[in-house]
Amino acid sequence: MIVSLGTMSLFSFSIYNNTAAGDRATCLAVAQEALETLRTAQFDPSATSSLLAGGTTTQTNISRSGRLFTLTKTIDDNPATTAVDVNTASTLKLITVTVSSQSTARGWTSAGSVTLMTQRTQAE
Numbered sequence: 001m002i003v004s005l006g007t008m009s010l011f012s013f014s015i016y017n018n019t020a021a022g023d024r025a026t027c028l029a030v031a032q033e034a035l036e037t038l039r040t041a042q043f044d045p046s047a048t049s050s051l052l053a054g055g056t057t058t059q060t061n062i063s064r065s066g067r068l069f070t071l072t073k074t075i076d077d078n079p080a081t082t083a084v085d086v087n088t089a090s091t092l093k094l095i096t097v098t099v100s101s102q103s104t105a106r107g108w109t110s111a112g113s114v115t116l117m118t119q120r121t122q123a124e
Helices: 002-039
Strands: 055-064 067-076 092-101 113-121
Touching: 002 055, 002 067, 002 092, 002 113
Parallel strands: none
Antiparallel strands: 055 067, 067 092, 092 113
16 A cells, blocks of 8 residues: 555656646747758848847737747847947847746746847858
């Protein structure tokens, strides 16, 4: 009987952590998709895509697998400073993408997020 109680406890623990792992994987997938969109946007001396305009944008209620996520994109035109700068003449951009779950689940998903960062230089 003690063994079956221990087994039930372990089974419950596994379900709880697998749910959190699914949310982490979905957060990462949403972040990678957003980052790839920004990486393929035009950024050369002749033109710069509006997707790469400096500043911070937030998109809420992104639905994946029946769960809701928040996506925050920050594009800093001067990575040498701590502030998020907007400079249309910049040839270097620091791109930060953060995705967090909007669910009220316990565990990792209640306060966790995925953040991806990259730098992009202007093509010649």
